[in-house]
Amino acid sequence: MKKQERQRYIKRLLSSREIERQEDFVSLLRAENIDVTQATISRDIKDMQLVKVPSATGGYHYSMPVQKKMDTEKKLKRTLKDAYVSYATQDKFVLIKVLPGNGPALASLIEDMHYEHVFGTVGDDSTVLIICKSLDATLELQQTLQRLLSDN
Amino acid sequence: MKKQERQRYIKRLLSSREIERQEDFVSLLRAENIDVTQATISRDIKDMQLVKVPSATGGYHYSMPVQKKMDTEKKLKRTLKDAYVSYATQDKFVLIKVLPGNGPALASLIEDMHYEHVFGTVGDDSTVLIICKSLDATLELQQTLQRLLSDN
DNA sequence: TCCAGTCTTTCATATTTATGCAAAATAGCT
DNA sequence: AGCTATTTTGCATAAATATGAAAGACTGGA
Secondary structure (H helix, E strand, O other): OHHHHHHHHHHHHHHHOOOOOHHHHHHHHHHOOOOOOHHHHHHHHHHHOOEEEEOOOOOEEEEOOHHHHHHHHHHHHHHHHHHEEEEEEEOOEEEEEEOOOOHHHHHHHHHHHOOOOEEEEEEOOOEEEEEEOOHHHHHHHHHHHHHHHOOO | OHHHHHHHHHHHHHHHOOOOOHHHHHHHHHHOOOOOOHHHHHHHHHHHOOEEEEOOOOOEEEEOOHHHHHHHHHHHHHHHHHHEEEEEEEOOEEEEEEOOOOHHHHHHHHHHHOOOOEEEEEEOOOEEEEEEOOHHHHHHHHHHHHHHHOOO
16 A cells, blocks of 8 residues: 555654645655655645645644644543543653553554654553653643643 | 734635635635735735645635634633523524623634634623524534533 | 556646735834 | 835745646456
């Protein structure tokens, strides 16, 4: 499955960098040895319903679609509230304990959010380890999670 | 204030129709005797951080930005929870009673959401009247409001 | 294997969107 | 009012994006 794999890469790129133009996707994918043209990216973007957001700083960047993002955050919030047990943090890591069975779901929701600050996540049955991109990022993420936990 | 007024119009158009291209804004505004070029619209869109969303049905349409939408919904939820007293509905109307002083705020938040189903709102000190676009729309809106009230 | 149908990609290009620059409008002064 | 600085706009066009049409890949039979 070529297309799906590429679209997974695209998702990953989305969260890792500020992507301003479709051609950026082309270059970045080329760097990973995936060869496509802008035309294909345009169709992928339509498929995946990505949007080009005018950023506060004056530029533009591609991002997840509105609805999906809202839905995901809602699910994430619910899962957190339902299953949250405790959390700890050290260095660039945030370790969340949840009720048995909820680890993978939570990890996957966090992935889906494509948080700027998150490098990656792993989850077993009752634990999710989030690896952040920096110490600052870790703080930011903590705040995000706390916000989600305390309703709002 | 020319620009701001135009941008208010743009917001209103956003919620009332599916707008596919910037030129559509130009035509629709022209119909309201506001004369602009696509260049200006492009800049307005950047200002307002509107996004062009690939819709499920194959086309594209402009829409409110992610962050703002989420923020507004949050505020709306909080206001509702804080100030809600009761509501009633009849025909295409939903009438919400709130604690004194909260009417205008609530009305304005509902406006800001640009709900598909809402034709318009008016609020006095402790009442908000929402006029929906159809009977079905009224039901939909009720559900939306109930969802907001019952957390989620 | 060979074929028909379906899906995906590229190429070329049409369409749409963004922007540099000059002109016009607006806002503050005095 | 008259002048200057700032903001906003349109024009022209560059830049970016979307898409028809043809070619290539893949799929599931016969």
